Amino acid sequence: MQSPAARCQLPAANCPLLNLCTKLNLNKYELMKRRTLLKSASVIAASTLFSSKAGANRLIDINTSSANIDLNSIPRFGDGRDWFFESRYGMFAHWGLYSIPGWHEQHQWRARLPRAEYVKLADQWNPKKFNPEEWLDLMETSGMKYITLTTKHHDGFCLWDTKQTAFNTMNTPYKKDIVGILSDACHKRKIPLCLYYSIVDWNQPNYPNSGRHHELPPQPHDSPDWDKYMEFLKEQVRELCTNYGEIHGVWWDMNVPVYKDPSVNAMIRKLQPKAVINNRGFDDGDFGTPERDYDSGAAEAKGFDKLVEACQSVGMESWGYKKDEDYYTDRHLISSIDRYLARDANYLLNVGPTGEGVIPTTAADILKRIGKWKASVDESFQKVQTDSEFVNAPGVLVTKRESTLYIHMNKLPVGNGLKLKPINVLPSKATLLNTGKPIDCVVNLCPSDHASQQPYLRLRNLPANEMANTVLVAKLEFDRPLEQIILAKNPETNIELTK
Numbered sequence: 001m002q003s004p005a006a007r008c009q010l011p012a013a014n015c016p017l018l019n020l021c022t023k024l025n026l027n028k029y030e031l032m033k034r035r036t037l038l039k040s041a042s043v044i045a046a047s048t049l050f051s052s053k054a055g056a057n058r059l060i061d062i063n064t065s066s067a068n069i070d071l072n073s074i075p076r077f078g079d080g081r082d083w084f085f086e087s088r089y090g091m092f093a094h095w096g097l098y099s100i101p102g103w104h105e106q107h108q109w110r111a112r113l114p115r116a117e118y119v120k121l122a123d124q125w126n127p128k129k130f131n132p133e134e135w136l137d138l139m140e141t142s143g144m145k146y147i148t149l150t151t152k153h154h155d156g157f158c159l160w161d162t163k164q165t166a167f168n169t170m171n172t173p174y175k176k177d178i179v180g181i182l183s184d185a186c187h188k189r190k191i192p193l194c195l196y197y198s199i200v201d202w203n204q205p206n207y208p209n210s211g212r213h214h215e216l217p218p219q220p221h222d223s224p225d226w227d228k229y230m231e232f233l234k235e236q237v238r239e240l241c242t243n244y245g246e247i248h249g250v251w252w253d254m255n256v257p258v259y260k261d262p263s264v265n266a267m268i269r270k271l272q273p274k275a276v277i278n279n280r281g282f283d284d285g286d287f288g289t290p291e292r293d294y295d296s297g298a299a300e301a302k303g304f305d306k307l308v309e310a311c312q313s314v315g316m317e318s319w320g321y322k323k324d325e326d327y328y329t330d331r332h333l334i335s336s337i338d339r340y341l342a343r344d345a346n347y348l349l350n351v352g353p354t355g356e357g358v359i360p361t362t363a364a365d366i367l368k369r370i371g372k373w374k375a376s377v378d379e380s381f382q383k384v385q386t387d388s389e390f391v392n393a394p395g396v397l398v399t400k401r402e403s404t405l406y407i408h409m410n411k412l413p414v415g416n417g418l419k420l421k422p423i424n425v426l427p428s429k430a431t432l433l434n435t436g437k438p439i440d441c442v443v444n445l446c447p448s449d450h451a452s453q454q455p456y457l458r459l460r461n462l463p464a465n466e467m468a469n470t471v472l473v474a475k476l477e478f479d480r481p482l483e484q485i486i487l488a489k490n491p492e493t494n495i496e497l498t499k
Helices: 016-023 034-049 080-086 115-124 132-141 178-189 226-242 262-271 296-300 330-341 361-380
Strands: 089-093 146-152 193-198 249-253 309-313 346-351 396-401 404-409 429-432 440-444 456-460 472-477
Touching (some): 089 132, 089 309, 132 146, 132 178, 132 361, 146 249, 178 193, 193 226, 226 249, 309 330, 330 361, 346 361, 361 404
Parallel strands (some): 089 146, 089 346, 146 193, 309 346
Antiparallel strands (some): 396 404, 404 472, 429 472, 440 456
């Protein structure tokens, strides 16, 4: 994936993270400790990147009358890229030669494997079990709406019939164009296809590998020439944007030199007007890309001032296939997905297919279980506003629509009850979306609120233990506008109004 400095969503000239990297000489890969750097960077950059009040009253789906559109909403593009607002949850697939040994997508670099040895994996590339329909079936069953494929990762191996390098799938025992096969299947099923492309390249001789983070040391037979490499890159991107029908996105990664060239994205927009472009390429692009759990600023922000697509993998160690992978718990992934979808953001969840082209059973089962959760709570993300400052309840996110509140218990509840201060009106109906069952709720005075003598709405007897491996979402329907469910004073402090 991407270098920490490149994750910053500010222009390079104004980026405190980039300035920090420069001051500390963090261009050496041995100093690039992702988690440590991003934890520090979030303190510096979070206040600039994310607004603590950005989530208040933001419309997630603004396909409504203009009278209902909040001015603080993330604006739509007003063109073909608006599909991105409708398809919030997608599948990421990291697949390439590194899937054969099954250790890590950066196997060549992390294992210090000489290029001459790594390229021999191409002689073994023959994924006869690859069936794009099976991938797309899993994707749709899991509630995902689009797919992003690694067309070329850092190793430089290309999954399409490129004319710019012989290091591609056509010159292997497989002899088939992976991008072409997948794009045909996506077009047939009207599934948006986005294409990942790594800027760093460990195989192309003109790329200036110089031992920076996520780069090889200088290679003896290379001819580093950035201008020539950019010509190579542009021609490859032109191939991807002209040979495979409609493309819905380009997902750049690893712009190690932090090089700026807006003409590259301009070319993409001309050739593929529906393509959304991320912020890891040669300009700021259309959306930010917080990765895994590295960016605490993005994870804890109330909302976002620009479009965001978070990305995470089901595997804890690798984005590519790893034979003995450790997998995240369902709750960790579901909580992460909920945390972004409930704040007006997209989410890209990754799997690493095997060298044979099959998504591992464990990974597929995780996606299916998450899909069941998402199906049960999906209405809490559709045509709603985000408003996580509506209630004062730690670990809770809020979305709302008309006279309905959705309470997302995003962080693991510490008990089986939840007090929703300052709400002090009983809902006419309360439902746990996960199960469809009614929620026991009451408005009364708790001993901890004796000083104010103010009763508040409480959700009681929640299945917090029984459903500890998921995120509970409560649907609260009121018989009045939401601005009227917080009364200045409720004199009936000790009378339970249980539903």
